[in-house]
Amino acid sequence: MATQESGQQQPGTSPGRRTVLGAAVLGAGAAVAGAPGVARADERHGGGHGGHGGSGGYKSLPVPTVVAHRGTSGYRPEHTLGSYQLALDMGAHVIEQDVVPTKDGHLVCRHENDITGTTDVSAHPEFASRKTTKSVDGAKLTGWFTEDFTLAELKTLRAKERIPGNRQHNTLYDGRWEIPTMEEVLRWAEKEGRRRGRPVWLHIETKHPTYFRKLGLGLEEPLTKLLRRYGRHKKNSPTFLQSFEPSSIQRLAKLVSGPRVVLLSTANSRPWDFVEAGDPRTVADLITPKGLRWMAGFAQGIGPTLDLIIPKKADGSLGTPTTLVEDAHEADLILHPYTMRNENTFLPTNFRKGTDPNAYGDAFGAFQAYFETGIDGIFSDNCDTALLAAADFARD
Numbered sequence: 001m002a003t004q005e006s007g008q009q010q011p012g013t014s015p016g017r018r019t020v021l022g023a024a025v026l027g028a029g030a031a032v033a034g035a036p037g038v039a040r041a042d043e044r045h046g047g048g049h050g051g052h053g054g055s056g057g058y059k060s061l062p063v064p065t066v067v068a069h070r071g072t073s074g075y076r077p078e079h080t081l082g083s084y085q086l087a088l089d090m091g092a093h094v095i096e097q098d099v100v101p102t103k104d105g106h107l108v109c110r111h112e113n114d115i116t117g118t119t120d121v122s123a124h125p126e127f128a129s130r131k132t133t134k135s136v137d138g139a140k141l142t143g144w145f146t147e148d149f150t151l152a153e154l155k156t157l158r159a160k161e162r163i164p165g166n167r168q169h170n171t172l173y174d175g176r177w178e179i180p181t182m183e184e185v186l187r188w189a190e191k192e193g194r195r196r197g198r199p200v201w202l203h204i205e206t207k208h209p210t211y212f213r214k215l216g217l218g219l220e221e222p223l224t225k226l227l228r229r230y231g232r233h234k235k236n237s238p239t240f241l242q243s244f245e246p247s248s249i250q251r252l253a254k255l256v257s258g259p260r261v262v263l264l265s266t267a268n269s270r271p272w273d274f275v276e277a278g279d280p281r282t283v284a285d286l287i288t289p290k291g292l293r294w295m296a297g298f299a300q301g302i303g304p305t306l307d308l309i310i311p312k313k314a315d316g317s318l319g320t321p322t323t324l325v326e327d328a329h330e331a332d333l334i335l336h337p338y339t340m341r342n343e344n345t346f347l348p349t350n351f352r353k354g355t356d357p358n359a360y361g362d363a364f365g366a367f368q369a370y371f372e373t374g375i376d377g378i379f380s381d382n383c384d385t386a387l388l389a390a391a392d393f394a395r396d
Contacts, residue, residue: 057236058259058300058334061093064393065377066386067203068092069339070111074381077159077170078118079109080177081188088192092383094201094240095189099182100208101217106151107182107226111162113208116143119157120175127153137208137272147217154179166343166358182223186230199238203336205263206241209248210273220248224255233258240336242303245273246286246295253298261301261336262286264308283308287324292331301334301376309337309373316349318369325374338379340367340386364389368396 071083072090079098087095100113113136115121121130121144130149133142146154160174161167180188182204189200206219213219223241227233233256241252242261249260265271267284274281285291287308295302304324313319328335341347345357351369352361363382367389370378380386 058240061201061377062390063376064371064386064390065093065336066091066383066390067094067096067336067377067379068383069096069379069381070098071095072381072383073162074167074342075170077161077173077177078111079180080159080173081180081184082173082177084180084185084188085192087383088200090384091387093377094203096203096205096379097182097185098205098207099219099223100146101212101219101222102146102149102151102154104150105217105222107219107222108146108151108154109180109182109185110146111207113146113212114141114143115146115154115157115179118162119144119159119179121157124157136211138275147212147215151181166345168358183226183229186226186232190230201238201240202232203240203242203261206243206245206248206252208272209243209245209251210276220251220255224252227256227258240301245271246298247273247277250298259300260298261303261334262295262299263303263338265305267308287322287327289327289331292328292333296331296333299333301336302328303336303338303379306337306340306370309335309370309375312348318348318350318366321373329374334376336377336379337370337375340370340378340380340382342382342385364392368393 068084068087068090070078071080072086073083076083076086084095097109098111099107100110101107110118112118121127127144127149130144131142132145132148133140134145135141155178157179158175159177159179161170164171185202189202193200204223206223209219224233227237227239231237232239235257237258240259240261241249241256242263243249243252244263244265246262249262252260264283264286267287268282270279270282273279281291286295287304292302308322308324310321311319325335340363342360342363343358344352344354344361347361347363347366351363351366353359363385367378367386371389371393378386
C-alpha cells in the first residue's frame with residue numbers, strides 16, 4: 001500500500017477511507033483512467049490543435065491528467081530512477097523530467113543546473129574547487145553546476161532530498177540513486193512500456209535554454225536527437241516537451257511534432273528569453289486571449305502556476321478563479337498547472353490542518369477546488385493523492 005511503501009504516514013493521521021481506496025489505484029493507472037465519468041482530453045474539448053489530436057495522442061489521456069512532478073518527489077529524492085519508478089507504480093499518467101547539460105554535452109535530469117542541494121557534491125573534496133558563483137537567468141547563485149562537470153564526474157555523485165526540513169522522511173533514501181541521464185530515462189521508459197503493454201508518458205522540460213545556448217550547450221538539438229533515437233518525436237508520441245521560455249518551444253516545434261507546453265510563472269514575471277531579447281511582454285500579456293492565440297501557434301498547451309488559475313487572497317486562501325481555463329480552451333490549448341503538494345506549508349491557508357507546517361493538510365479539498373475550474377491536468381509531488389482526488393472528482 002502507498003503509505004507503507006512511501007513512508008508518507010504523517011503524525012496525527014490514520015489510514016482512513018482514502019488510504020484504503022489507494023489500493024484500488026496504486027500500480028494501476030488504468031483504474032483511474034477507466035473510472036466512470038473520467039473524460040479523455042479529446043472528449044473534453046475535441047478536434048486537436050494543429051492536427052495533434054487523435055487516438056493515442058495527448059488528447060487520449062485521462063482528464064484530469066496526473067503529472068508526477070519530478071517523479072514522486074513527495075516520497076523520494078526528485079529526479080531519480082527511484083522517484084520515477086514509484087510514480088509509474090502508483091499509476092501516474094505522465095512523469096516529468098527536467099534536463100540540463102553536462103560539460104561534455106550530455107543531458108541529465110536535475111531540476112536545476114545548481115546541484116548543491118540535490119546531490120552530495122559538497123562531500124566530495126575532489127570537487128571543492130568547482131564551487132563557484134554564477135548568474136543564471138538574473139539570479140546570483142553560489143554552488144556547483146552541472147555544466148562544470150563531465151558526465152563521468154557527475155556519475156560519482158549521489159542524489160539527496162532537496163528540502164529535508166519539510167520532508168525529513170525522504171532523507172532515508174539519500175545516497176541511494178545517482179543522477180540519471182535523459183537517455184537512461186528513455187531506456188527505462190521503453191523497458192517499462194514493453195513490460196506493461198502501454199507507453200510510458202513523459203513531460204520533459206528544457207531548463208534555462210537561453211543561458212545554456214550562450215555557453216554552447218544548447219538543449220533542444222541534443223534532446224531532439226534522443227527523442228528521434230527512441231521514436232518519441234512524432235505527432236502522437238507519448239512525450240510532452242515544456243519550457244518557461246517560449247523561444248525554446250518555438251525551436252522544438254521546428255524539430256519535433258509531439259505536443260509542446262509553454263510554462264508560465266507569476267503574472268508580473270517575464271520569460272528569460274524575453275528579457276534577453278528586449279521583449280517587454282510579461283506572463284500577464286501571455287495569458288490574455290491574444291497571448292494565448294500566439295502561443296497556440298507553436299504549442300498545444302500551457303503549464304501555468306496554480307495562482308494564475310485561482311489567485312490567493314491576502315490571507316493565503318483561495319480567491320475567485322480567473323477566466324484563464326476558459327480562455328485557453330477557447331484557443332484550443334490544454335492546461336497542466338503546477339504544483340500540488342500535500343504538506344500544509346504548500347497548501348492554500350484554507351486547506352491547512354493543524355499547526356505543523358510539514359504535516360499533511362486537506363490536499364483533497366484543494367485538488368477538488370482546482371479540478372472544478374476545468375483544468376486538464378495537474379502536476380503533483382504526491383501522485384497517489386492526485387489520482388485518488390481525480391477519482392473522487394469523477395464520481396461527483
